[in-house]
Amino acid sequence: MRSCFRQTGIAFxxxxxxxxxSITTRAESPAPEQAPATQTTxxxxxxxxxxxxxxxxxxxxxxxxxSCHSMERAHYGDMIALQPSATALQHWAQQRHAGLESxxxxxxxxxxxxxxxxxxxxxxxLSHIARTIRGGPDYIRQMLAGYRPVPPGVTLAPNxxxxxxxLTHHHKFKMRPPLHEGMIAFPDGTKATIPQMANDVTAFLQxxxxxxxxxxxxxxxxxxxxxxxxxxxxxxxxxLLKRTT
Amino acid sequence: MKDSIPPTRNWLDTRLPFLRPFWQHMAHFPMPPVNLxxxxxxxxxxxxxxxxVSGLFLSLHYQPDLSLAFDSVEAIERRVPSGWxxxxxxxxxxxxxxxxxxxxxxxxxxxxSYKAPREIVWLSGLLLMLLFMTTAxxxxxxxxxxxxYWGATVITHAVEAIPGIGHGLLVYLLxxxxxxxxxxxxxxxxxxxxxxxxxxxxxxxxxxxxxxxxSNPTLDSPHPDRSTRPFAPFYxxxxxxxxxxxxALFAVxxxxxxxxxxxxxxxxxANPLKTPADITPEWYLAPWFAMLRAIPSRLGGLIAAASSLxxxxxxxxxxxxxxxxxxxxxxxxxxxxxxxIAFITLILAGMHGATPLWVWLSRGSMLVWFLxxxxxxxxxxxRERQTRDASTQGETP
Numbered sequence: 001m002r003s004c005f006r007q008t009g010i011a012f013x014x015x016x017x018x019x020x021x022s023i024t025t026r027a028e029s030p031a032p033e034q035a036p037a038t039q040t041t042x043x044x045x046x047x048x049x050x051x052x053x054x055x056x057x058x059x060x061x062x063x064x065x066x067s068c069h070s071m072e073r074a075h076y077g078d079m080i081a082l083q084p085s086a087t088a089l090q091h092w093a094q095q096r097h098a099g100l101e102s103x104x105x106x107x108x109x110x111x112x113x114x115x116x117x118x119x120x121x122x123x124x125x126l127s128h129i130a131r132t133i134r135g136g137p138d139y140i141r142q143m144l145a146g147y148r149p150v151p152p153g154v155t156l157a158p159n160x161x162x163x164x165x166x167l168t169h170h171h172k173f174k175m176r177p178p179l180h181e182g183m184i185a186f187p188d189g190t191k192a193t194i195p196q197m198a199n200d201v202t203a204f205l206q207x208x209x210x211x212x213x214x215x216x217x218x219x220x221x222x223x224x225x226x227x228x229x230x231x232x233x234x235x236x237x238x239x240l241l242k243r244t245t
Numbered sequence: 246m247k248d249s250i251p252p253t254r255n256w257l258d259t260r261l262p263f264l265r266p267f268w269q270h271m272a273h274f275p276m277p278p279v280n281l282x283x284x285x286x287x288x289x290x291x292x293x294x295x296x297x298v299s300g301l302f303l304s305l306h307y308q309p310d311l312s313l314a315f316d317s318v319e320a321i322e323r324r325v326p327s328g329w330x331x332x333x334x335x336x337x338x339x340x341x342x343x344x345x346x347x348x349x350x351x352x353x354x355x356x357x358s359y360k361a362p363r364e365i366v367w368l369s370g371l372l373l374m375l376l377f378m379t380t381a382x383x384x385x386x387x388x389x390x391x392x393x394y395w396g397a398t399v400i401t402h403a404v405e406a407i408p409g410i411g412h413g414l415l416v417y418l419l420x421x422x423x424x425x426x427x428x429x430x431x432x433x434x435x436x437x438x439x440x441x442x443x444x445x446x447x448x449x450x451x452x453x454x455x456x457x458x459x460s461n462p463t464l465d466s467p468h469p470d471r472s473t474r475p476f477a478p479f480y481x482x483x484x485x486x487x488x489x490x491x492x493a494l495f496a497v498x499x500x501x502x503x504x505x506x507x508x509x510x511x512x513x514x515a516n517p518l519k520t521p522a523d524i525t526p527e528w529y530l531a532p533w534f535a536m537l538r539a540i541p542s543r544l545g546g547l548i549a550a551a552s553s554l555x556x557x558x559x560x561x562x563x564x565x566x567x568x569x570x571x572x573x574x575x576x577x578x579x580x581x582x583x584x585x586i587a588f589i590t591l592i593l594a595g596m597h598g599a600t601p602l603w604v605w606l607s608r609g610s611m612l613v614w615f616l617x618x619x620x621x622x623x624x625x626x627x628r629e630r631q632t633r634d635a636s637t638q639g640e641t642p
Contacts, residue, residue, distance in 0.1 A: 073316075073319045074323060128512045128513075131509060211323065212330075216330075217500060220500025221500075224493060224497070228493070231486065231493070234482055234489055238483055242479070245474060
């Protein structure tokens, strides 16, 4: 329900302000009832804030993924749509020696260092990974929850991990198992199970690839309804004119 | 001269006295009983208008610089307010525009709209098609993704096939040895400027049409209908209705099926050291890409692709039969039908890999293309002129 209001707002803005001089999407994004105070502290007894999967996914990205991966196409400030507290974002960016206007860069100073830290494979940029990786979001979701104990008879090289879902390297997967049960305390009280976190982080990666999906579908529906109405009127007029002129 | 202003005229009419006759001409413009295919022109004007306006707004934020181009497009998508909407109108609009453009040209071919006295309408329309193709190609380079870079590399290097001056011409056009910053800047200027040139030629195209009037599809039928209706209000409403349907399709495409348009490789920044798995053009340029590939010699491919377009310019003189409508010309009906199938085959061939099947299918389609226009059409016209049919001689304007 809440996101419905937000969509309406964005949709109207988008429809009305085809120029770039209007209010930024960023500024109107935070919904008023979304209290940021509990975001950084442990959950309290107050009514828990409702979090969308991509909002929980951002927390996982901040605490887990971004310690190896970059998201170069997005800026720290772009995350204001998921994390309404600019101070919290500023804090996160400063920890990484960046500002709100800087791209979410790789934590490694060079590709060589990145490779050396990850068994020889450089952690790919995550900006559009949900669209570009083979198998898409479904693959990401299953792969993240796909780590298994090494079965007997399989020997793994150092710094490789057993993941039968991962497409690469015939089970010699270089990404350390990123998710662990209960590693994050979500403010909305969601239990941080591995499938839950895999789902949330996938939702976040889809959002990062295509942030306007919900708005787009909302505007699309509005446009089609408007055109259907207009088309009906024109059709009636046309048939009237066909008879009279 | 009377100094007093007649009370019936308004302020603007007095100062621009040609406005009233102009609007009267537009409103009373006599329209023959045309079918729904004649509304596509109006859809094209709307599509072009949307492209023009959305393009202007995009150009405010786009940076034609090697190191900034890709990021500026991402910034439009992510940070410019409504930027994603304007960009999706622009990137989806090009497909809608070309779909309508090819239908419009196909309608002209089927109903013989290229014939006297509408040669200039036809030629200006073909010129517009060439300009649209150039503009679309230049525009596709601008985001500077992998497919932009490699698509442009393949096509610009086709110039190299010209004997003698090829390489020199390529370097002159690109401004340096390879596709780089200078070329990107030039592509931007080309893309931006062509929008205005196209707008002017669209005006010319419509002006030429209003010189002769729309063609009448019923004249060759057993029961020709020579009645006309003024353009307003009947055809205004009909055109608006068609535009409404066109915009609905447009909306479905950009709002609900965006994945149909975006090439995956183009959200990866251009990398001159890494060739993508397969380089495929956008569907609207695919026929000519298929032609370039179907002929083993590079020069041969270039000549074939160029002459496939040039032959269209000769149509008014290749087909001098007084009959217009292919529906009532059995041989032409067959030829045009085959040509439409060949065109669609070429689109598919250009979008698929260069397997022997698609290469041979494109060769067959090219054969159909040239045989239809260079042999079948003149032959049919010759036969029709031999058997004079008084009922369809000439056309009432």
